[in-house]
Amino acid sequence: MSRRAEQDVPDLVERARAGEARAVARLISLVEDESPLLREVMAALAPHTGDAQVIGITGSPGVGKSTSTNALVAELRKRDKRVGVLAVDPSSPFSGGALLGDRVRMQDHALDRDVYIRSMASRGHLGGLAWSTPQALRVLDAAGCDVILIETVGVGQSEVEIAGLADTTMVLLAPGMGDGIQAAKAGILEIGDVYVVNKADRDGAEQVRRDLRSMLALADRKEGGWRPPIVLTVAQAAQGLDEVVDQLDAHREWMTAHGELARRRTRRARDEIEAIAVTALRARWGDVHGRSELDELAAAVVAGESDPYAAADELLAAFAD
Numbered sequence: 312m313s314r315r316a317e318q319d320v321p322d323l324v325e326r327a328r329a330g331e332a333r334a335v336a337r338l339i340s341l342v343e344d345e346s347p348l349l350r351e352v353m354a355a356l357a358p359h360t361g362d363a364q365v366i367g368i369t370g371s372p373g374v375g376k377s378t379s380t381n382a383l384v385a386e387l388r389k390r391d392k393r394v395g396v397l398a399v400d401p402s403s404p405f406s407g408g409a410l411l412g413d414r415v416r417m418q419d420h421a422l423d424r425d426v427y428i429r430s431m432a433s434r435g436h437l438g439g440l441a442w443s444t445p446q447a448l449r450v451l452d453a454a455g456c457d458v459i460l461i462e463t464v465g466v467g468q469s470e471v472e473i474a475g476l477a478d479t480t481m482v483l484l485a486p487g488m489g490d491g492i493q494a495a496k497a498g499i500l501e502i503g504d505v506y507v508v509n510k511a512d513r514d515g516a517e518q519v520r521r522d523l524r525s526m527l528a529l530a531d532r533k534e535g536g537w538r539p540p541i542v543l544t545v546a547q548a549a550q551g552l553d554e555v556v557d558q559l560d561a562h563r564e565w566m567t568a569h570g571e572l573a574r575r576r577t578r579r580a581r582d583e584i585e586a587i588a589v590t591a592l593r594a595r596w597g598d599v600h601g602r603s604e605l606d607e608l609a610a611a612v613v614a615g616e617s618d619p620y621a622a623a624d625e626l627l628a629a630f631a632d
């Protein structure tokens with residue numbers, strides 16, 4: 312692509328919508344780099360967003376997230392869906408070894424033009440996933456992906472964050488990982504819409520299912536709400552993924568019928584707006600902080616000519632300019 316074509320936003324958007332992988336890649340890079348073109352990009356994408364089914368995939372390290380993502384892509388391709396995959400590493404500022412390994416595995420789909428795969432590091436953005444991932448989702452959505460899978464590397468906070476980004480959150484467990492206790496600890500019982508017990512070729516998968524089912528029964532879920540199904544899979548052998556996709560679709564239908572999809576998306580948009588606004592405020596705060604104005608106000612407070620509240624009000628007035 313010529314330098315000029317890379318900067319021509321309407322042209323990039325048109326080509327991304329036509330399925331040109333390089334244009335999609337370029338748009339996501341503009342997001343990651345916080346390009347000055349970002350506003351123009353987002354405005355151009357907005358009318359084309361809202362159709363993709365966004366699925367978050369989470370679970371303990373080694374449970375089979377990448378293997379399952381790979382097998383899910385194959386199942387979705389069988390159903391003629393265009394698929395986007397975002398592998399997000401919120402813990403590292405660089406694309407680390409884990410993602411590299413995943414990339415190699417994902418080469419199963421490397422030549423398929425209806426599959427777009429991207430690894431993202433969150434590069435120490437404020438709020439980790441919060442800032443850049445939703446914008447990358449918008450790019451893939453507008454580019455015509457029917458389904459977008461978000462896989463996180465790393466544990467902890469990211470699990471809850473991913474639930475905030477996705478329409479449907481899929482939680483993976485596996486036998487022999489002490490997952491029962493982990494599930495209760497990590498708050499996984501609250502975030503899952505579909506549970507998958509992977510590595511069902513190993514002993515103990517049925518037991519994990521039973522434990523999970525009784526824990527879910529005790530969890531504080533809303534009356535008349537969605538009852539998360541538990542599916543057994545052997546991702547390595549591509550077994551059970553058809554039922555996983557059926558359940559993901561069933562959840563989407565349920566959400567649509569009950570207004571939950573709209574509620575979740577509104578919540579997501581609120582979070583996005585807030586994250587952008589807070590980032591902008593912080594940037595402006597940086598400006599204010601550097602100004603001599605603050606020194607003057609501080610001197611007035613020290614001299615007893617002003618108080619900290621009045622001084623803060625004066626400073627905040629600077630934001631309104």
Ligand SMILES: Nc1nc2c(ncn2[C@@H]2O[C@H](COP(=O)(O)OP(=O)(O)OP(=O)(O)O)[C@@H](O)[C@H]2O)c(=O)[nH]1
Nearest residue numbers: 371372373374375376377378509510544545546547
């Ligand atoms: N026995 C068995 N092994 C599996 C299955 N699915 C995945 N594995 C193996 O489990 C290991 C971890 O799989 P990954 O897909 O890399 O797991 P992950 O959750 O992405 O791991 P991280 O990215 O490190 O968190 C690999 O050696 C897989 O081959 C399965 O269904 N059965």
Ligand SMILES: [Mg+2]
Nearest residue numbers: 376377409413
């Ligand atoms: Mg992985």
